[in-house]
Structure formats: C-alpha cells, structure tokens
Amino acid sequence: xxxxxxxxxxxxxxxxxxxxxxxxxxxxxxxxxxxxxxxxxxxxxxxxxxxxxxxxxxxxxxxxxxxxxxxxxxxxxxxxxxxxxxxxxxxxxxxxxxxxxxxxxxxxxxxxxxxxxxxxxxxxxxxxxxxxxxxxxxxxxxxxxxxxxxxxxxxxxxxxxxxxxxxxxxxxxxxxxxxxxxxxxxxxxxxxxxxxxxxxxxxxxxxxxxxxxxxxxxxxxxxxxxxxxxxxxxxxxxxxxxxxxxx
Amino acid sequence: xxxxxxxxxxxxxxxxxxxxxxxxxxxxxxxxxxxxxxxxxxxxxxxxxxxxxxxxxxxxxxxxxxxxxxxxxxxxxxxxxxxxxxxxxxxxxxxxxxxxxxxxxxxxxxxxxxxxxxxxxxxxxxxxxxxxxxxxxxxxxx
Numbered sequence: 001x002x003x004x005x006x007x008x009x010x011x012x013x014x015x016x017x018x019x020x021x022x023x024x025x026x027x028x029x030x031x032x033x034x035x036x037x038x039x040x041x042x043x044x045x046x047x048x049x050x051x052x053x054x055x056x057x058x059x060x061x062x063x064x065x066x067x068x069x070x071x072x073x074x075x076x077x078x079x080x081x082x083x084x085x086x087x088x089x090x091x092x093x094x095x096x097x098x099x100x101x102x103x104x105x106x107x108x109x110x111x112x113x114x115x116x117x118x119x120x121x122x123x124x125x126x127x128x129x130x131x132x133x134x135x136x137x138x139x140x141x142x143x144x145x146x147x148x149x150x151x152x153x154x155x156x157x158x159x160x161x162x163x164x165x166x167x168x169x170x171x172x173x174x175x176x177x178x179x180x181x182x183x184x185x186x187x188x189x190x191x192x193x194x195x196x197x198x199x200x201x202x203x204x205x206x207x208x209x210x211x212x213x214x215x216x217x218x219x220x221x222x223x224x225x226x227x228x229x230x231x232x233x234x235x236x237x238x239x240x241x242x243x244x245x246x247x
Numbered sequence: 248x249x250x251x252x253x254x255x256x257x258x259x260x261x262x263x264x265x266x267x268x269x270x271x272x273x274x275x276x277x278x279x280x281x282x283x284x285x286x287x288x289x290x291x292x293x294x295x296x297x298x299x300x301x302x303x304x305x306x307x308x309x310x311x312x313x314x315x316x317x318x319x320x321x322x323x324x325x326x327x328x329x330x331x332x333x334x335x336x337x338x339x340x341x342x343x344x345x346x347x348x349x350x351x352x353x354x355x356x357x358x359x360x361x362x363x364x365x366x367x368x369x370x371x372x373x374x375x376x377x378x379x380x381x382x383x384x385x386x387x388x389x
Contacts, residue, residue, distance in 0.1 A: 011310040017318060051292070093331040094358045101334070118332045126325035133289045133317035135301060162362065163334035187335035188326065202325065209322035217388050219255040226311035230258060230276050232319050233249035237265040238286035239323040241352070246360040247330035247337055 003139055011134060014224070020208040021127050021139070024201055028120065029142035033152055033195045034113045035120075037144035042077050043117055044124040044141050046086040049073045056091035065092055081107040082117060089121045094244045101163040111164050112153060112194055119198030123205055130209065157194045167193040180213070188247065210236070250348045251378075255385045262351055278308040282316055289320040336363040343373035344381060 004021040006013040028044060031037050050056060053073040059065040065088070074083045085104050088096055105111055128138050156171040167190055172179040176196050180189060192198040207215075210232070215222065219229045227235070240247075253260035253275075263271035264283055272280040281304040288300035305313045337345070342363060354360060 011305075011314050013314060014318075017314075089328055089332045093328045096332050096334070098334060115333075118329065122325040122328045122332070125328070126321045129289065129324045130317050130321035133285075133297070133301070133320055134314065135298065161335060163332075166333075186338050186341065188330055191329050191333040191335050202329070206322055206325070209318040210326075217385065219252050219385050219388075226309070226315045227319065228277075230249060230252045230256065230260060231278070231282055231312075231316075233252050234264055234276055234279065234282050235286040235316050235319040236323045237249050238283055239290045239320050240327050241266040241354075242287055242290035243324070243327040244357040244359065245327035245330060246349075246354050246357045246363060247327070247335065 003142065006136075009134070009136060014208070016208045016224070017130070020205050021130075024123060024127065024205055025139065025142045027197075027201050028124070030145050031147035031149050032116055032120075033150050033197055034110065034116045035149055037147065039078065040116075040120055041141050041144045043082070043086055043120045046074060046076050046078060046083055047090055047121050047124045047128065048138070049075070050087040050090035053087055053091065056087050060092050065095055079108065081109045082113070085109060085114060085117055086121050089118055090125055096163075098163045115164055115192050115194045116198055119192045119195060119202060123202045126202075126205060126209065152196075154193065154196055161187060162191065165194045166190045167196075184213075251344060251381065251385070254378075254382050262348060266352055278304065278312065281307045285313075285316055286320050289317070290324065331359045331362075334362045339366075339370060339373065340377060342366055343370050343377045346370065346374045 002022055003025045004018045006018055028040055029037050032040050035043070049072065055068065055070040055072050058070070059068045062068045072083050072087050076083050078086075081104050088100065101114060104114055109117070131138055154167060154171070154176055156167055156173070156176075157165040158168060159165050167176060167179070169183040169185050169190070171193070172181070172185065176193070179185075179193060179196060179199060189199065192202070221228050225232070249260060249265065250262055252258070259274035260276060261271050261273045264276070264279060269280050269283060272283055276282070281300070285300040285304045288297040301313065304316060343366070346366065349355065
C-alpha cells in the first residue's frame with residue numbers, strides 16, 4: 001500500500017500534501033548523494049530519537065551545550081558524530097556554530113555529508129511535525145533500497161556564506177539549472193545546494209506545506225489554500241519566533 | 248513577511264502577534280488568536296497544549312484551516328533548522344525590508360542573529376528604497 005494514505009484521518013488532507021510526502025519517502029529510501037539508502041533511513045530514525053532524547057533536554061537547558069556530556073538516545077548504525085549532528089539540528093539548532101560544523105568535519109563527517117544529513121533531518125521532521133500537529137500517528141519509515149551514493153558535488157559550490165559551501169546566486173546553471181531562475185534566489189534556498197538533491201527534496205515538500213516560489217509573490221487569497229497570506233505568515237512567524245530564528 | 252503582507256494588503260496587524268501573548272491578537276487576521284496558539288503549541292511540543300489548541304482552531308475555523316495551519320507550522324519547523332544549521336545570514340535585501348520588524352520584535356536577542364552582520368549605510372539606503380518598491384510591485388502582482 002502506498003505511504004501517507006490518510007484514509008483514517010478525521011481531517012481532509014490536501015492531495016498535494018500526501019503526494020509530496022509520498023515522493024519524499026521514496027527518495028529517502030534510495031541511495032543519496034553521500035549516504036546509502038540504509039544510512040538515510042537511519043538518519044530519519046534518529047530524528048525520532050532526538051525528540052525524545054534526555055541528553056538533548058539537559059543540553060537545551062544548559063548555558064552551553066558542550067558543558068553536558070553523555071550519550072544520546074539512539075540505536076543507530078550511524079557514527080556518534082552523525083547521531084550528535086542530527087540531535088543538535090533537531091533539538092538545539094540555534095546554537096550550532098561554525099566551530100561545531102568544523103568539529104564534526106574533523107571527526108569524519110564531511111561537509112557534504114553534513115549537508116545531506118541536515119536535509120534529511122529537517123525534511124523528515126517537517127513531515128512528522130505535520131502528522132503530530134494534527135494528532136495523527138507518524139508514518140512508518142520506508143524500507144531502504146540497495147545501491148551506491150552518487151558522490152556528486154556541484155563544481156561551482158564555494159565557501160563564503162554561512163558555515164558550509166553552497167552554490168553562489170548565479171550558480172544555478174548546467175546540472176543545477178532547475179534550482180532557481182536567473183539569480184532570483186536567497187540564502188535559505190542556497191543553503192543546502194552543496195547537495196543539490198537535498199534542496200530539491202525539501203522544496204518538493206515546502207511547495208505544498210507553505211508556498212511555491214511562484215506563490216511567494218502573491219499576497220492575496222490562494223485557490224488551493226484555506227489560509228490567506230497574512231494567516232500563513234502569522235503561523236510562520238510564530239513558529240520561527242518560538243524557535244528563536246533570526247532568519 | 249507578515250509585516251510586508253499587511254502593508255501590501257493595507258491591513259491592520261499588530262506585529263506583537265509574532266512573539267507576544269494573546270492580548271496582542273487584534274486587527275484584520277481572521278482567527279488570529281487561535282492560529283497564534285496553535286502555531287506556538289506545535290513549536291513548544293507540549294502534547295496537551297497542542298491538543299487543546301488544535302481543538303479550538305478546529306471548532307473556530309474548520310478542518311481545512313487546521314490542516315493548512317499544520318502544514319505551515321511543520322514547514323517552518325524545517326526552515327528555521329535549515330537556516331540555523333547552515334549559519335546563513337539574512338540576505339541584504341531581506342534585511343533591509345525587515346529592518347523595522349527586527350527592531351520592533353527585538354529579534355537580535357536570538358543567538359542566531361550573530362550570523363547576520365549589522366547593516367551599515369548601504370542597508371539603511373536600501374531600506375528607504377526597497378520596502379516602498381516591494382510594496383508597489385507586490386500590490387500590482389496580487
């Protein structure tokens with residue numbers, strides 16, 4: 001049976017949402033750019049461990065996350081460094097620094113792997129959060145598919161913005177020409193482009209949960225949404241503020 | 248974006264609805280209080296608070312509003328983590344557009360504000376030009 005059927009949901013779930021989640025779950029199971037399918041699904045499982053992790057709760061309350069030592073709630077095949085990165089992204093992201101990202105690299109999690117890991121962690125979280133927000137059970141994780149990662153790194157990716165390499169604003173060319181048109185982009189769109197599929201995958205979900213790039217330019221009502229733009233931005237702003245997000 | 252949306256649609260919105268308490272809910276946003284409480288309940292991860300906020304929003308605004316609010320809240324649980332995990336600064340154009348909102352909501356108190364350097368003369372100049380231009384352009388598009 002396909003994933004995300006929502007047949008027993010007490011609420012009418014838009015077809016586009018279910019279709020986007022199904023497409024993401026299929027992509028999650030396949031070998032990625034720097035991780036195998038098994039590792040990608042393991043990262044997804046770690047997202048679910050992170051939200052219940054006692055060490056993360058203790059760290060979140062501490063003045064410095066580094067002052068609290070211990071082991072994460074985890075039963076993963078991932079390295080401890082990767083597990084820690086997933087937990088930090090999910091439970092204490094506002095205190096991630098350049099030093100933290102550099103340290104993960106020094107411990108063997110490459111910059112490219114960090115970016116793919118972030119992409120998986122945040123996209124799985126956003127799908128889980130949708131179900132949780134509606135009081136629905138979480139979707140079982142997909143069975144991983146065998147195969148090798150592509151290990152593709154876009155030639156134009158460069159340092160200069162944020163903690164990691166990414167495509168420049170005029171870097172959506174060649175294999176990456178579909179990412180945005182001309183230089184109409186923003187840092188949040190560029191953020192995960194060291195692994196272009198990471199961006200494509202979260203955008204597929206984001207277009208349905210929030211707005212497409214085209215929809216971003218509209219400020220009136222939307223034919224396929226029950227919320228108008230101000231209501232959408234109120235929810236967006238309130239969630240971002242609670243998460244202490246400056247961006 | 249809420250501030251910009253309000254200006255473009257010439258609506259009355261209290262920006263404190265972003266991080267104030269429910270007394271801030273006023274103006275032209277339908278179901279504003281219920282949406283504020285639901286969004287915060289999703290972010291704070293207290294399941295009993297969330298169940299209550301979900302029930303209120305459902306009764307007040309209906310199932311389709313609830314589903315779309317859940318989708319937007321879930322989306323921004325992701326977006327804040329993309330921004331903070333990669334340390335991206337606010338784009339210059341966005342910083343210029345949001346300058347007054349940043350001050351009004353005191354957003355520089357957040358740890359992640361360190362990723363965006365303070366703006367100089369260029370940003371001040373852009374603020375004067377960019378926001379009126381954006382409002383005119385988006386009004387035409389909408």
